[in-house]
Amino acid sequence: MEASGKTTEEAPMTTPPAAAPTPAVEATTPTATAAPAEPEQKLVGKKRRRERKQALKKTQLCRHFDKPTGCPYPDCVYAHGLDEIQDGGAITVSAQRKLLREQGAQRQNDKFIVSTKDAKDAPVAEYVARTGSMVDRYYTRLYASDVLEKPFEDQFVNMHSNRLCVLGIAPGHAIFKDNLTVTKVEFEQSVLDNKVSGKKKKGGVWFNPQSIVCRIVCANDVTYSIRSCIRGALIEFNERLLETPELVTRKPFTEGFLAIVRPKPVEVAEIQASLLKHADYVALRGLTDPKVFQ
Incomplete structure (x- = not known):
């Protein structure tokens, strides 16, 4: 019994040396050496966020520039007008929505012409007549010439x-230039199978600028591939x-679209540029006849 008791007493004496190396583990912990690296990473992250925020400000419209007194800040970092937004690359959704609103307001101002009732009276602005067609009043006209370097x-x-884009062939297309007769419009199978759902029309086929929307077949067996020219759904x-492919040439901007x-909100300014x-x-x-754009 005594021998067994001694052994039990010696056993605890041998255990402390096993726990003794614990201070050495604490000494070898790299916390002291790794600590300086963390503040540097934080500084780099803050710098990047600061630069990103500064670049973001340069693409937003100033809230004061369109006021009668103008912007009161001489060193304002925000954009003043459409030119600065386009040059700076508008990447914010708010800036590009403001761009569309200003273009719509400009079209509304151009809807009516200014005339004079009588030479004796002072000039007055009358709602005399609408200028241009429906497309001129509600759309911003944009064009892609020589798509994929094809004359x-x-x-x-x-x-x-509202950001929706209507696609079609322009009056300078070879079909109009050569007075060709359209016999068939063949849409891509992905276009024919396109399905959208919901109020926001989600789930549409995604187009890149080079994506083919359809092929127009003419009477002389010449086929033209019509592409999207923009990114969008x-x-x-x-x-x-x-059923009536001749609408492409008869009414290209209305019934023949x-x-x-629908492009992404952040790509509106990029598309227009x-x-x-x-x-x-x-x-x-050299298209001087306005009737070709109706």
Whole structure:
């Protein structure tokens, strides 16, 4: 019994040395050496966030620039007007919504012409007549010329103030230039199978600028591939063209449109910057007759 008791007493004496190395483990812990690295990473993260925030400010519209007194801050970092937004690359949704609103307001101001009733009276602004067509009043006309470097394969992209884009062939297209007769419009199978659901029309086929929407077949057996020219989701295509393909050339901007595409909100300004404006396209193709745009 005593021998067993001694053994039990010696056993606890041998256990402390096993626990003795614990201070050595504490000494070898790299907490002291790794601590300086964490503040550096935090500083880098703060710097990146600060730069990102600063770049974001440069793409937002100033709240005071459109006031009668103007912006009171001489060193304001916000954008003042559409030119600065486009040059700075508007990437915020709020800035691009403001861009669409200003374009819509400009179209509304251009709806009516200013005339004079009588030479004796002072000039007054009368709601005399509407200027332009329905497309001019509600859409921003944009164009893509020589798509994929193919001569005279021009297309139009009419952007509404709600961001929806109507696609079709432009008056400078080879079909109009050569007075060709359209016999068939063949939509891609993915376009024919397109289905959207809900109030916001979700689930549409996604288009890239090079994605083919349809192929237009002419009487001389020449086929033209019509592409999206923009990034966006397909909302609908013109089913009437399957039975009456001649609408493509007879009423290209209204009943003869090809498809409706909805781009992302953050890509509105980028799309407008990548395409030609109406005045630039008219000067490029020398189209002086306004009837070709109706």
